[in-house]
């Protein structure tokens with residue numbers, strides 16, 4: 217089950233809703249692939265070709281905060297885990313080319329507005345499945 221997080225900036229009135237977490241359709245790898253662009257899809261397919269059924273994966277929509285431009289987006293994140301190996305994390309890049317820092321939004325104490333750098337007000341607006 218996922219939840220909808222609203223971020224609202226009291227200074228410049230920027231407001232946006234983000235769908236985070238995992239939906240009922242996100243348990244199948246075929247559906248998960250659709251959340252990604254071509255480069256990420258290819259990477260996932262290449263990894264899963266090598267790995268067998270012992271491979272465990274974890275998919276969620278997370279809040280991505282761009283390390284370069286500060287943009288905040290709900291981004292798909294797939295983690296592929298295998299015993300004795302480092303976890304592989306697959307996620308898109310920001311439009312500016314920067315790398316997203318990932319958070320579930322609630323654990324992050326302060327999320328800053330990319331436009332005016334004030335602290336966003338957070339509110340859970342509901343759940344989705």
Ligand SMILES: [Zn+2]
Nearest residue numbers: 225228329332
């Ligand atoms: Zn703002």
Ligand SMILES: [Zn+2]
Nearest residue numbers: 282285310312
């Ligand atoms: Zn960026």
